[in-house]
Amino acid sequence: xxxxxxxxxxxxxxxxxxxxxxxxxxxxxxxxxxxxxxxxxxxxxxxxxxxxxxxxxxxxxxxxxxxxxxxxxxxxxxxxxxxxxxxxxxxxxxxxxxxxxxxxxxxxxxxxxxxxxxxxxxxxxxxxxxxxxxxxxxxxxxxxxxxxxxxxxxxxxxxxxxxxxxxxxxxxxxxxxxxxxxxxxxxxxxxxxxxxxxxxxxxxxxxxxxxxxxxxxxxxxxxxxxxxxxxxxxxxxxxxxxxxxxxxxxxxxxxxxxxxxxxxxxxxxxxxxxxxxxxxxxxxxxxxxxxxxxxxxxxxxxxxxxxxxxxxxxxxxxxxxxxxxxxxxxxxxxxxxxxxxxxxxxxxxxxxxxxxxxxxxxxxxxxxxxxxxxxxxxxxxxxxxxxxxxxxxxxxxxxxxxxxxxxxxxxxxxxxxxxxxxxxxxxxxxxxxxxxxxxxxxxxxxxxxxxxxxxxxxxxxxxxxxxxxxxxxxxx
Numbered sequence: 138x139x140x141x142x143x144x145x146x147x148x149x150x151x152x153x154x155x156x157x158x159x160x161x162x163x164x165x166x167x168x169x170x171x172x173x174x175x176x177x178x179x180x181x182x183x184x185x186x187x188x189x190x191x192x193x194x195x196x197x198x199x200x201x202x203x204x205x206x207x208x209x210x211x212x213x214x215x216x217x218x219x220x221x222x223x224x225x226x227x228x229x230x231x232x233x234x235x236x237x238x239x240x241x242x243x244x245x246x247x248x249x250x251x252x253x254x255x256x257x258x259x260x261x262x263x264x265x266x267x268x269x270x271x272x273x274x275x276x277x278x279x280x281x282x283x284x285x286x287x288x289x290x291x292x293x294x295x296x297x298x299x300x301x302x303x304x305x306x307x308x309x310x311x312x313x314x315x316x317x318x319x320x321x322x323x324x325x326x327x328x329x330x331x332x333x334x335x336x337x338x339x340x341x342x343x344x345x346x347x348x349x350x351x352x353x354x355x356x357x358x359x360x361x362x363x364x365x366x367x368x369x370x371x372x373x374x375x376x377x378x379x380x381x382x383x384x385x386x387x388x389x390x391x392x393x394x395x396x397x398x399x400x401x402x403x404x405x406x407x408x409x410x411x412x413x414x415x416x417x418x419x420x421x422x423x424x425x426x427x428x429x430x431x432x433x434x435x436x437x438x439x440x441x442x443x444x445x446x447x448x449x450x451x452x453x454x455x456x457x458x459x460x461x462x463x464x465x466x467x468x469x470x471x472x473x474x475x476x477x478x479x480x481x482x483x484x485x486x487x488x489x490x491x492x493x494x495x496x497x498x499x500x501x502x503x504x505x506x507x508x509x510x511x512x513x514x515x516x517x518x519x520x521x522x523x524x525x526x527x528x529x530x531x532x533x534x535x536x537x538x539x540x541x542x543x544x545x546x547x548x549x550x551x552x553x554x555x556x557x558x559x560x561x562x563x564x565x566x567x568x569x570x571x572x573x574x575x576x577x578x579x580x581x582x583x584x585x586x587x588x589x590x591x592x593x594x595x596x597x598x599x600x601x602x603x604x605x606x607x608x609x610x611x612x613x
Contacts, residue, residue, distance in 0.1 A: 182223065183364050192224050200291045200325075205346075207328070208336050208350050220353070231295070232296065232297060238299075246311065248268065251269070251277070251284065268280065278321050294325065301331060302332045361386060361396055362386065377422075479557065479560055480564060483543055486540075488531075488604075489604075491532050491533075492531070494532075502542055535583055543557070565584070
């Protein structure tokens with residue numbers, strides 16, 4: 138017989154029960170070495186050693202009583218999902234992974250969990266049938282208890298809810314019940330909730346107990362370089378690849394710290410960076426010469442590439458086209474922006490709002506303002522106006538000012554305000570507009586326009602609108 142005792146400890150304000158056996162079992166079915174798992178997973182996820190160690194400490198042995206719920210939060214692309222998945226896979230723990238983006242009803246959420254835990258995934262072999270129909274939380278709890286009781290081992294069962302903030306859209310308090318599954322089932326079940334939002338955004342509902350919180354911070358430079366170095370092509374020397382990755386970090390770490398976006402840029406631009414080396418024109422160790430050769434391409438094309446105005450395949454095809462006189466820069470940006478009619482006017486209005494000082498709006502956009510008045514001439518000749526707006530970069534503007542310019546330059550029938558706000562949000566998602574203040578469009582938000590003068594001029598020409606005549610710098 139094996140005697141055991143339960144030790145109660147306090148972890149971050151939560152009482153945790155740990156089962157300690159006084160005699161080790163003869164053949165533990167789910168035994169695992171935490172140090173080996175830590176080394177294995179950390180090698181695949183640079184910069185996440187501390188978080189992996191923290192998770193392994195909370196999980197404990199396979200049959201240990203764990204915390205009822207763990208909330209893991211952090212910004213986009215910081216390794217939350219990969220860390221949890223690889224750690225549970227290395228532990229060989231039974232778990233269900235649910236992306237809440239795919240479960241738009243509580244029934245889908247319940248059935249996805251039950252199908253994975255019971256290993257009855259719908260397929261052609263079983264006629265696309267799963268564990269069974271489950272429409273309510275009480276039924277889900279009953280089925281979950283049945284599945285746990287049918288298991289041969291007493292190992293912890295983990296339920297991972299990725300993008301858990303989507304559960305807030307349900308009318309029923311599904312999230313509150315999911316975080317209390319251990320209490321409801323009286324079984325060794327642990328729920329891991331992953332989100333880009335902080336826990337404060339989830340508070341306010343009745344019956345919600347605070348979970349254990351784990352923060353995943355953004356990667357620093359050393360960690361980002363280590364992650365990108367994992368994708369080094371075998372034919373590229375490590376020192377050459379590291380110098381190129383450092384160059385990309387130095388250029389883009391201000392506006393973009395998302396590792397996936399940086400990796401996308403590295404993969405696309407590395408062949409062009411190494412092209413002089415491949416042709417034998419420049420030695421691979423001559424970093425300055427490679428940088429000078431690479432800079433024109435970086436300046437001429439990267440703005441459109443980063444905005445994803447063209448697909449990756451289209452960009453690669455145009456890179457393979459021979460360079461001819463008059464098109465030395467291989468202008469990917471020559472494509473016309475395909476946007477809805479009102480979205481084009483909004484984008485032109487945004488460019489004007491970013492380029493013109495706010496005090497000149499009455500001069501260019503007030504329909505009853507007389508051009509050529511003394512006050513207008515004094516405004517155009519002030520010393521401050523000689524500072525180039527292009528050199529300063531785009532200026533922030535408010536939503537009210539954007540809509541005012543839009544209504545001024547748009548001569549036709551205007552759609553509803555709700556439709557305009559929806560199209561503004563789409564332009565932000567496409568990164569044509571950058572939201573610099575407040576995430577709510579109606580709560581004092583400010584924007585900047587990310588398109589170039591050439592792109593704005595092409596848009597205006599398609600709308601038969603004279604952009605230059607409404608630019609303060611051009612008429613000063």
